[in-house]
Amino acid sequence: MKNPLNLYTGNFKPVFWSVVILLMLFASYRINIVDDAYISFRYARNLVEGHGLVFNPGERVEGYSNFLWVMFMAAGLKLGIPPEQFSIVLAFPIFLACLLLSFLIGRRVLRSRTRGLLLMALVGTNWTIVSFAFSGMETALQLLEFLAAAYIVLDGLERGWNRRRSLALSIILNIALLTRPDGVVLAVIALAAWHKTKRDFKLRDLFVIGIPFLLLFVPCYIWKVGYYHALLPNSFHAKVQGLNGLPYGLLLIYLYSITYLLFPHLVFLIIQGRDIFRKNAGVQFMGTLILVWALYVIAVGGDFMEFRFLVPVMPLLLVVILYSISTHALNRRLKYGLIICLFLGTVNDSLAFGRVIEGMGIQPVFELTALPKGPVTNCIGIGKKLDEFFGGSDVTIATAAAGAIPYYSKLKTVDMLGINDAMVPLIGEKLSPMPGHHKIAPLSYLVERRVNLIIAPKNFSIRVELLKDWIRHVTWKDLYHFYLDVNRAIDGMPMDEVTMLLIPVNDQLVTIAWYLTPCEEVERVIRENNLYSLRLTRPGYRTGDLRAGE
Structure with missing residues (x-):
């Protein structure tokens, strides 16, 4: 029986680049800067104007949690480009890189360039991903870092770890840590996968993986602690409620599951989970990262923005779902139905969340983008x-x-x-x-x-x-x-x-x-x-x- 995931078997390149162009055009339709993005813009402007990395001159409070993104905005200002414009200029190549990496990951894990194209289409049409990619925030940059790290880990798991791959992974993880503090979740899971599968572990391997941390993240963190006199950003203390926030974190995961029509896929993964993760080390790595990230989101009490915190692992979840469909869904109609359900999920989110499906305090994208203008x-x-x-x-x-x-x-x-x-x-x-x-x-x-x-x-x-x-x-x-x-x-x-x-x-x-x-x-x-x-x-x-x- 012909696999329904083999959607195209002829000349692939024209179809591939046509899809990429269409996805980029669709993304350009979603350009809307949210109000919180202007917080980073204000820090960047104060830095460039000589007031320091502060919200109000003379008050050292780390109200941002996206250091590298603020530095990018400051660089744009130095070039004479306002942050509200420069953030969008950066968003296009970042989002394009996310699409291409999604394809490469899909092709590697799903063993088919057609399935990789399908994954890229799912990522590029995902309402939440596209909306926050062009929101003026660092979300797309963090997504790119997760995808890049995942691709390197998958490459290392398949072909072994040499110094080049180890160094590349370390650099990406440092960039992720400089972008957002919660990049530590990615760093821990990726380094655990690196250590577990590294054969003939030697001291020089630790040197290769550790040098970027000593040169990039550690000096920056020491400077921030000295500058703000705090170990964590002030935004952490303002947002995280401890145990009181757990119900809200669970609510975010629940609303994401029902809005994106993921329950059939989650049930399928639970039934087939042991067999799926046992056979493929790459899928096991991605599944672990998704699970730990979800636990982190629950622990910090979720977020008030529509599923923004889940964006970094959304493509990886789609990979795992497509892998389970392609390897374990033997019924052709079931395969078609589960794939169509993935596309319908993003349609349902764009039309229903905040309208038919009550957000219960979690603000839908259309509300977030309406506040500034x-x-x-x-x-x-x-x-x-x-x-x-x-x-x-x-x-x-x-x-x-x-x-x-x-x-x-x-x-x-x-x-x-x-x-x-x-x-x-x-x-x-x-x-x-x-x-x-x-x-x-x-x-x-x-x-x-x-x-x-x-x-x-x-x-x-x-x-x-x-x-x-x-x-x-x-x-x-x-x-x-x-x-x-x-x-x-x-x-x-x-x-x-x-x-x-x-x-x-x-x-x-x-x-x-x-x-x-x-x-x-x-x-x-x-x-x-x-x-x-x-x-x-x-x-x-x-x-x-x-x-x-x-």
């Missing part, structure tokens, strides 16, 4: 308007959307979720079970930091045509949408009155900022631009409190 939130527009009004001043803002707004405003910013603030993870008040969102800065801390304006684009950006109605109905209770405890006394004094400042973002949108700490610069902008302010008092809004700047 959506018609309602428009964080980019808010940041630019704040820069226009207050640029170059000592005005301090606070926001939970600590990406595009701080980046474009260039103002000193208190990150209310604590990713870029060392105190919030320690003193923050409970907010939600979501990673990176489970604590928020207390109002007293914002007062202590002399924050002038609190910006909340999701809940306090109003379309112009709806503004009058909003003003008529707004009450003291609406302050709770800042997620701050306005009932708690500050320095023994209750807060009975607040001022809301109406900042026009453009002709269609107004953002409402909480004017917390008065300052002359804000007052000057109010007067010169005739901005409206709104005073709210307990227990509600009083008629006549809407005022225009004089």
Whole structure:
């Protein structure tokens, strides 16, 4: 019987490169920078401008967890290319390399260039992979590192380890560790596979594998510890909740399985697992890496972004699934059905997640990409308007959307979720079970930091045509949408009155900022631009409190 995975047997090259071009065109359609990417951009800009690798000048907090990516963005700035452009420029060759490596891995493991092409098509059309590849974040770079390391390990398992392969593996693992701290998972599993299969182990082998660590990762890590006085990034303390985060990590794995229609494949792998992994050392390595990575994702409590943490192992999981189908699914219809199910999974994710399938706090891609430039939130527009009004001043803002707004405003910013603030993870008040969102800065801390304006684009950006109605109905209770405890006394004094400042973002949108700490610069902008302010008092809004700047 003809194997249904042998999809093409004629002239292969034209088909191969046609598929590559189509996949790259599809990827270009998904270019959308997410708000968190602008955090790295701000660190890179501050570094290039001489302020150091910091979020706010003078505050050494490691709020990023992607050191190498930040360095790339800084290099782009040195070349005169803004990070929001340079990140996309880099994304194209990185994603192309991911596609080609997916093909090479598939061809090696599945013993067929046609099956390798099938794997590449699955990777290149995967909604999550493509969305985050062009999101401005380091996700595609980490995926490339996982694929490169996997290919080298597979090559070493098949042809043996020489010094060139050992050195190449070590360099890739160091790059992975410099990209993200969780690259340690890849390093441990890959080095374990290297050691287990290395014949005639000698001291010079340890020298070859160890030198890149001594020259690359170790000096960088020592510098970071000395610079930030912390062993782990501040983002780790802000996001990881210990045992309390385990249910959320399990939820992420569960939602990924049902959204991508993977349950039939997982059941098939469980039934055939022992036989599958026993026969192929490469599949055994990939299966181990996938399992340990999944346990890591669960242990850190998952992520609030749609399956982003699973991207590095998604292609490897697809390899294992295709291997199980090609070697153990004897029924032709079953093979076709399982393969079609893989393609339907990405369609289901793009259409259903966050709409039909409730994310339960895990934000779908369309929400993540809407925050920076959506018609309602428009964080980019808010940041630019704040820069226009207050640029170059000592005005301090606070926001939970600590990406595009701080980046474009260039103002000193208190990150209310604590990713870029060392105190919030320690003193923050409970907010939600979501990673990176489970604590928020207390109002007293914002007062202590002399924050002038609190910006909340999701809940306090109003379309112009709806503004009058909003003003008529707004009450003291609406302050709770800042997620701050306005009932708690500050320095023994209750807060009975607040001022809301109406900042026009453009002709269609107004953002409402909480004017917390008065300052002359804000007052000057109010007067010169005739901005409206709104005073709210307990227990509600009083008629006549809407005022225009004089």
